[in-house]
Amino acid sequence: MGIGNRAVTDADDRLRGNNSINNVVAGTGVGDELKGYEGNDTLFGYAGNDTLDGGSDHDILMGGAGRDTLTGGTGSDIFRFVTANEGIDTITDFTSGTDKIEVVSPNFGNLSVGTLDLDRFLSTDATQTNANSVFLYDNGTGLLRFDRDGYGNAAPVQIASLIGNRNLNYSDIQIVAA
Template sequence: MTATIVNNQLILDYLENQFGTAQITIRGTSKGLFIEDTFTITVNQVTKGILITGTSGNDNLVGADGNDTLQGLAGNDTLNGGLGSDSLEGGNGNDVYYVDNVNDVIIDSAGTDTVIAPFSYTLAAGLENLTLTGNGNLNGTGNTFNNTIIGNNGNNYLLGDAGNDKLDGKAGVDTLDGGAGNDTYTIDNVNDVIIDSAGTDTVSASISYTLADNLENLTLTGSTAINGTGNNGNNVITGNSGANLLSGLDGNDSLNGGNGNDTLLGGNGDDTLIGGTGNDSLTGGSGRDFFRYNSRTEGIDTITDFNVLDDTILVSRSGFSGGLTVGTLLNTQFTTGTSATTSAHRFIYNASNGQLWYDIDGTGTTAASQIATLSPTLALTASNFVVF
């Protein structure tokens, strides 16, 4: 260390990497007399920031303890400044930024980028996705883009703001606020809260779930036998691979059981019920209901309340084959009895036991398949079938 006095100011010049506490004595003399004073000064270690520049490829850039500048350039880069207040610039590509200091700065205007943060964070313009880490009760806030925001193990508040956002609180009791747009919420705790009043929104739930007001669609995930319940709106409810109970309640709902032996209750309104694979129980409820079949081999469903005056059976032309044409089923392709009596017959309704069969060729060359059981003695006709 060197010391100089300029314009009555003491200037201390430390060498690089010098730090610690120094004792300084200043003595002034005049005409044989002197006066002195002693004081101490502490200089903390300062780690010089570094500049790290990537390539046109996919780089993994990691800074040191100082205030570093990381530039990813092209490619899908991962930037981690380490300690210090860092400047992270991904450049082109879909980049991932690790921030560990509230003063870290991200510069990005291209690609679909992700920020990983151990503290509450708000996405700046040009950033799309946010993942919170650790166990703290943190907040994550989006922007006007279509954001994906993922919480941590704590009780998170996630705000999507504008855009069509995806919010997943993960573990903990989370509050998910999609804001404007058509948002998707992932729910795994019965105490999770959804705040939404705009757009057409979807809840993806691994637990039994009932849609609150202002939520439109529900998709059950996993393989556990759980239940999905709608509201007064027009809901789309989709089951998982387990045995689900799906209830539409009011509104014109679409219920899809997926895999498993499911129970579908349309409720009020003009509902569409799709049993999916498995032997399902389908109840349309009041209104003009549609029972949809995508394949002749999905299982044998029980339609509990088919009304020949109001209800319709929808069948897929490609899923059933056998020469079906789009539109109302031809009269020649329907018959009542126990089997086809002409090569044109495709759907056979046994009025004595309610069984509904499909014969792909009407000749018996390929065995007929039972697709449903309806109430017996219905006045069922070809007009109750529509091919799509």
């Protein structure tokens, strides 16, 4: 069923976009299932443990609060995180060099807008040598964490887990303004 732009407001909804247009699909309940199909879709899970599937083409997926499962599908997709404390999302089909992880600057240490700087991306076996905000990634486990104060007192916060293809580079992370 073609739905255009729609939002759901109660628990455990299933909402699917049209097969040929660009949809904005949003859930606000608990445990929503959102699917975009064809078109350049934008899916917002908001609260709850949601399942978002962009389908084909170039999609933007934002799980929001909860432990969400995000699948971009074919095409270059953006997995957007507004804060580091939204919950740990599982990204099922990230493709390095094609897909992007996008974070909002003020909520991620006021990092410079654009592609993440190389010195702000560390593998988990690297040693943090300053108090800068950094992303920590483990290619073996697929765990992506954010550390807002480097070697300071705050512990890193896990924001995502990549399953399947676990390749991730600093250039796959984009910083955007609020």
